[in-house]
Amino acid sequence: MTPSIDPNGYPTSPAGFKAGAAYAGIKTYGEGKLDLAILASDQPCTVAATFTRNRLHSASVDVNRAHVAGNRAQAVVVNSGIANSSTGQRGLNDARQMTEWTAARLGIQDADVLVCSTGVIGHFLPMQQIGAGIDSITLDSGGGEAFARAIMTTDTRPKHGSVRFGPYTLGGATKGSGMIHPNMATMLAFLTTDAPVEPAFLQSALSAVVDRSFNLLSIDGDTSPSDTVLLFANGAAGGGTITADSPLAAEFVEALESLCVYLAKEMARDGEGATKLIEFTVRGAASVNDARTLVRLLSTSYLLKSAVHGADPNWGRVIAVAGRSGVVMSEPGVTASICGIRVFEGECPTEFDASAVAAAMRGDTVTIDVDLGVGSSEATGWGCDLSADYVSINADYHT
């Protein structure tokens, strides 16, 4: 049974986490919105992290890589509006400065503070305003909502949730979703738990779950220089340390996966210009890698995303992507379904009722299922439709 998500949960839902936010004047759009936030634990946490693989990454990623090396952290400071990416040595100094100011404000060590920046590439941070902003932030356990709002750029709504496992709570907030402030694609996710978790297991669980959730999400196929997922475990709810061999280990991973999948779907639904969520499932694959490869290709097809936008049961576009994917398949065994209705099998279209499929596709979620007919591996991933709004969001804005 999939653990049930509380959509009103936040990173401050687990015991011992507080947050707060301010408007520091970094965002030049959406004047007056929150753009600076701090999330902190009352006590040092075990931390796990995954970062962008983009070679040309942002300064904050360099700082965070160093600070999480000991698997320990206590807080993260985040700004939206400017990504502090492609800003050279000055950008690196600014990112470090943000951790120092936040550490001073909280009375903790610099190395226990992480930093994330999201927004326009190639601009320098307004450090004076950030300094004043950090000083003005007050943290409390109800601050999760402000935190989730302050990390938004072109997001249209905050994305957050929590889930229970055993006696513990796992909470999170994320931002998407597309190229965000129309200058870079960037996703950030901040996850917290009050469970005590052994560092190596926390990292291996996070890495595995990210591969099954955020790494199977695509809005537009562009990975960002800032992508970051952080998971803080402060142990505030007590109990013995959870390791890979603990009775609670499987339940913890299941809860983490269910929260990350929930947040990934929320990001897809709020993709730039998106009007619906698409869930892609590939079964019958020779390997999980093959299944994931095809999920990723399907979720980035301009043609398929356009067809879904128009509620067009265009199975030919699904088959064309499968054919070019390079994954192992049995041509006669390949089947495809749209919204649960089989549309292709035995190398030919079925005699499906096109108007019934089109009607189902007009809902807020469209499922695309492909069976490759060769194995037992599978993967599920998420994307969104491609609308004219996507183009205008990304074309009509000028840097």
Add this chain to the structure above:
Amino acid sequence: MTPSIDPNGYPTSPAGFKAGAAYAGIKTYGEGKLDLAILASDQPCTVAATFTRNRLHSASVDVNRAHVAGNRAQAVVVNSGIANSSTGQRGLNDARQMTEWTAARLGIQDADVLVCSTGVIGHFLPMQQIGAGIDSITLDSGGGEAFARAIMTTDTRPKHGSVRFGPYTLGGATKGSGMIHPNMATMLAFLTTDAPVEPAFLQSALSAVVDRSFNLLSIDGDTSPSDTVLLFANGAAGGGTITADSPLAAEFVEALESLCVYLAKEMARDGEGATKLIEFTVRGAASVNDARTLVRLLSTSYLLKSAVHGADPNWGRVIAVAGRSGVVMSEPGVTASICGIRVFEGECPTEFDASAVAAAMRGDTVTIDVDLGVGSSEATGWGCDLSADYVSINADYHT
């Protein structure tokens, strides 16, 4: 010096080639437009071909693979409107039938006729109308224009040209460009020459040139089950057979490349919803493969294509693609230019005049140049901008 293209040239420009076309009633849209065509040589030709690598390819590709096995052909019959793809055994029979009827009409052998179909996937061809259409077609040396029009689907204009090398002519026509009749991406190119060319050299020259031209073209990143490039050499202009060691070999390859690049750019300009051509050049790469990989990624980026549409000098999107590409680069050595203006170097944006770059981007051609700073390999490829029209062409049409 690049050979100069005659934009009024056709596949019938080389000596000994004739063509003709008819409306057979296959296209249900654009009523009354030409949708069936034959291109034939007066004498058997040496033929070279490249086909889609899509596993789920169309019936015509199977027939053509068998018919070109002996490197000999004399004619090709083409229909637009229906792709005859994902149509199983019946589709294969129909494709063979088209070659038989055309062979009978021309008084030549079945195996010397090739067949191409482009349009909607998963529909059967109306064979009775095709039979009547083939019987009604009259071939003549001025038929190139009708041929170039009959192979169009959602193309807005015919795409054709010719070029001279030594005493010979090379002509061609192609269709693009995007998902064509909004059900499948498909490109077809028909190239002819009156030079006598040795079969193995003809094929190796075509394969190499296709890698440097059509294979570096992207409208939307989706490869089609029908992509086909055919090159017929009938030797009608006389002279000794051109081999890899002939004095004319280099000139032939240069002419072929210049024609294929011209046609590829024409296809990009006429991409679905496109308002401009984008030419991507990657230099300083460790290998040609790296340079081509990055060209392909740049040309398929939703974000970069949207930015170009809006004439937004958004260099961050170029750098973000380079960073995620996985190709070898020297971060401090990476540079990027838009329309010839350097916008990024030394890990930071230059102090470029954004309004000057934006003004240049409002022209009908935008160039994007990236230097990876590690080697001497390079590649150039082509794409087009992403417009709201692309979405409506592909979303608002219903299968």
